[in-house]
Amino acid sequence: MLDFILLTFPIYRTFFMKIATYNVNGVNGHLPILLRWLDQSAPDVVCLQELKAPQEKFPEKAIQDAGYHAIWHGQKSWNGVAILARSGTPREISRALPGDPEDLHSRYIEAMVNGVHIACLYLPNGNPAPGPKFDYKLRWFDRLITHAATLYSSKEPVILTGDYNVIPADLDVYKPENWTDDALFRPEVRAAFKKLTDQGWTDAIRQLHPDEKIYTFWDYFRNAYGRNAGLRIDHFLLNTPLKKRLVAAGVDRDVRGWEKSSDHAPVWIELAD
């Protein structure tokens, strides 16, 4: 009943902040999808990954016209992350994950938005494993764990969100036995995710939906979406001050079914003010 009231009368929605993460798989290639989703879902804050655009080719005007201020860290061809906010330009804190000045991938951006400290991340895929790409993934994960410990101890509201390229548990993959050797599911990677969450972070989706099969990614081929052969790899981690404010979390699953969609679907949470 409370849900009915809150969702039915728009005025009540203003008491909540809706924050989303979306791996767009090409911010220009999938711009129409992004704009359609922004219009329909109207999140207050959005973290984007896989812009696949250099700094100067981010579609700033279209994003502005949709009602969002943005900061972004682009890169030619690959990676690229952004934070969008309705309320004003996010106050940027960092655009690199500390710990390796040699790492030039655009996979991390951090900002203050509406009093919340938000880290938007795109963790390396890591395939094939084993190999140099998998090593890079594990090193990147180590740096994230180190930095997350610092953020966690700050006591201010903190969100770590984005595409983690991690399947945390059997429940998060349509057929676990097919993924045992994959860089998204290997024991080292799941252990790293556990080490991170053991700092005290709350996995928002699992907090509110502990037993539900929920996916955020479906492969483009083999009719993966039609068969619901998906993975849950896009996550929201919240620190203790925000855990108490978490009122809803979900996946805009239908977006993945739109013509010319990204292979990921947007994930969102709602926080009480």
Added chain:
DNA sequence: ATGCCGTGGAAACCACGA
């Protein structure tokens, strides 16, 4: 089980994604 699809950039194929 598999890059069978899709993006971006360079070159009319290749790297990369998960």
